[in-house]
Amino acid sequence: MISRPSTARAPFVAVAGLSVRMLAQSATRAGLRVVALDLFGDRDTREASELWFDIGGGGLAIDPARLAEALARCARLPGMLGWIDGSGLEPFLARLCSAPGLPRFIGNPAEASAQVRDPRRFFALLDELGVPHPPVAFTRPAAAQGWLVKRADGCGGTHVEPLATLAAHELAEQAYFQRQRRGRAMSALFLAARGRARVIGFAQQLTCTMGTLPFVHAGSVGPIDLPPAVEVRVRAAIAALCARVRLCGIHSCDFLLDGESFEVLEINTRPSSTMTLYETAAREAWPHGLLACHLDACRHGRLPPEPAPATCRAGQRVLFAPHAFEASQAFSDACMRDPHCRDVPMPGTRLEAGQPVCTLLVQAPSVDAVRHALDAHHALVVQRIETCREPSPSSHESDRALLHCHS
Numbered sequence: 001m002i003s004r005p006s007t008a009r010a011p012f013v014a015v016a017g018l019s020v021r022m023l024a025q026s027a028t029r030a031g032l033r034v035v036a037l038d039l040f041g042d043r044d045t046r047e048a049s050e051l052w053f054d055i056g057g058g059g060l061a062i063d064p065a066r067l068a069e070a071l072a073r074c075a076r077l078p079g080m081l082g083w084i085d086g087s088g089l090e091p092f093l094a095r096l097c098s099a100p101g102l103p104r105f106i107g108n109p110a111e112a113s114a115q116v117r118d119p120r121r122f123f124a125l126l127d128e129l130g131v132p133h134p135p136v137a138f139t140r141p142a143a144a145q146g147w148l149v150k151r152a153d154g155c156g157g158t159h160v161e162p163l164a165t166l167a168a169h170e171l172a173e174q175a176y177f178q179r180q181r182r183g184r185a186m187s188a189l190f191l192a193a194r195g196r197a198r199v200i201g202f203a204q205q206l207t208c209t210m211g212t213l214p215f216v217h218a219g220s221v222g223p224i225d226l227p228p229a230v231e232v233r234v235r236a237a238i239a240a241l242c243a244r245v246r247l248c249g250i251h252s253c254d255f256l257l258d259g260e261s262f263e264v265l266e267i268n269t270r271p272s273s274t275m276t277l278y279e280t281a282a283r284e285a286w287p288h289g290l291l292a293c294h295l296d297a298c299r300h301g302r303l304p305p306e307p308a309p310a311t312c313r314a315g316q317r318v319l320f321a322p323h324a325f326e327a328s329q330a331f332s333d334a335c336m337r338d339p340h341c342r343d344v345p346m347p348g349t350r351l352e353a354g355q356p357v358c359t360l361l362v363q364a365p366s367v368d369a370v371r372h373a374l375d376a377h378h379a380l381v382v383q384r385i386e387t388c389r390e391p392s393p394s395s396h397e398s399d400r401a402l403l404h405c406h407s
Helices: 021-029 043-047 064-075 093-098 110-117 119-129 228-245 275-281 290-300 329-337 367-387 397-401
Strands: 012-016 033-038 051-054 080-085 147-151 160-162 175-179 184-193 196-210 213-222 249-258 261-268 313-320 356-364
Touching: 012 021, 012 064, 021 033, 021 043, 021 275, 021 290, 033 043, 033 064, 043 329, 051 064, 064 080, 064 093, 080 290, 093 110, 110 119, 110 228, 110 261, 119 228, 119 261, 160 213, 184 213, 184 228, 184 290, 196 228, 196 275, 196 313, 213 275, 213 367, 228 249, 228 261, 249 290, 275 290, 275 313, 275 356, 313 367, 329 367, 356 367
Parallel strands: 012 033, 012 080, 033 051
Antiparallel strands: 147 160, 147 175, 184 196, 184 249, 196 213, 213 313, 249 261, 313 356
16 A cells, blocks of 8 residues: 545545556546555556555456455545446456445446346347347357457456457356457447436547457547437437436447447446546536546436537557566656656556556547547657666766656
């Protein structure tokens, strides 16, 4: 656990997940004191939080025992409103929500989550409501070609693999099968309360391939304008789901967009990383951040007014390590000074090839301009990895003066 002094008397809220910088910063905008529980403890996460707990297990995995222990400690803090889940908690959520001695969970009741997270129930509900989705199966298809394997308790695209790459004994207990379809990967961010829904906007998902995983989450761009007829149908599908399931809080609906048609893939029953896009592109619409709206929806059943159209666009992109390296003090400092860098690693952090280094966040007048800005800044930070190195102890003093970091 790491803490910093506090002078505020505002209530506490705890945010937990694989990485919670986004949630911590949004909660700070809402005027709350934050307890952050995640794996990385990035510099800007700690800067936004009064307390940070390391809940990491082996590799990039959450240790459920450390998570439960940290939440129990949060429960003893005076003025603790409750805790909010981020990505990576799907396998543990039901158990945590029913465990004694923990703070109040600020999110969906377990039954509401189960209705959309259990694929058998979810896709049957979509069929009943007439909402299109790719074909699904719950027994292994005889012909593997064209089928994906998905885990119901996964996140970030690490739970999706082509069936053809897996042997029968490698299938997880939570696995189901979904036809691979054409279309752009999209996401709708929405708030729900008391059977009603408020769509915040639509974003395009950015993915990359890592090993046998073809759809690893790598960022998003938005808001994106949908064809008007499609937008009407997507909004109607979300409204119908919320009326039936009575979800509450911030969610995202992942879907494929193919011309004038769409197919729903899944619902994420937690605040989504695309929150950042709307807080960046339409900051005046969310002066206290979107997590404040999540709290309002979950605690008081209130939804915000329909947001005005954004006048600009935003994009975020995860930068993965091109090779193994250690984040130097110089690299970490340069990224903290960079207004386009988020999730900045602490000095001394060892990053293996393919692991996330930081997140790039840009704002521009158009989607194309956002993409160009992300590409340019990606190249800059990759160069920074190579140039922001600490000199070795044997380096001459004049060499130290030549240490150069792009900021």
